Amino acid sequence: MTKATPERRSGRRLPTAEELRIWRDFIETTGALSSQIASRLQTDSSLSPGDYAVLLALSEAQDRQMRSSELAAHIRWERSRLSHHLGRMERRGLIRRQECPTVPRGAEVLLTPTGAEAFRRSTVPHLRAIRELFVDALTPDQLRAAGEIAAALSTHLGTRHES
Template sequence: MSETHEDAPQKRSPNAAELAVWRTYIETAEEVRRTLASAFQETSGISPGDYSVMLALSEAPGRTLRSSDVATVMGWERSRLSHHIRRMEERGLVLRGPVGGDARGAAVSLTEVGARTFRSSSAAHLRLVREVFVDAFTPEQLATLHALTTALRTHLDTDD
């Protein structure tokens, strides 16, 4: 039995209470992001974007990924990532090269300098995550937050 148009759930705008939750979520997430970014830059000398690129590469086989895969992992547009990788390359943190003879793609590799920078910045990053985020919650609240963010991620993944 197929669902008719009249039986379909009605699409409606969020009500005032729902909008208040949404606004609090967006404003708080942005404040957490700004606070972490600023403190991370001060303590480690690298940007959160640098750290995210190096994290993706450090977890990859041979510390190398296609640039398109790095963009996907980070949720960045390829052009934004390309400019960022160029700046990281100028500082010796990464290298760009061809992908197994395929001229259409570029591989990004973490250099030894990049690997050392990543390792030395990881402790500061983890301390900041604890101070800014984890310490704001009880263990029970963290478990609830995990369940909520997992539900949101599942909803987003199934909405494609």
């Protein structure tokens, strides 16, 4: 009788050396890309990627406001993380929080004119950085493949947003 390895007991195979190499390349490259995009956003607009995610969500929301729990789910953050971040954004005048009139203990987050202006000023430089650092590095076929890969991973992880 052969001895069962941890790999065999679980009924799943472990990644091969080639699969691990691809995984590391993917993680390291997406990390470097995210870091460069974040650095450009900070330099160009004094906004962090978190600031931008919140401002984008609020700019697209009805009446430029969302319940904080809805905002946390939308940008896929834990509510405590969002709460701390919103406090920093509120001190900078980018957003305002107020009690939700329809939900006890609920809070609404509103985009302020200062936040809307900061978002507006940051958008073109941010989109330009995405073009230069991501889109221009890929052929049209590679870009399509990247979209398919992202969609497959998102579906597999159950994190896919409806577009």
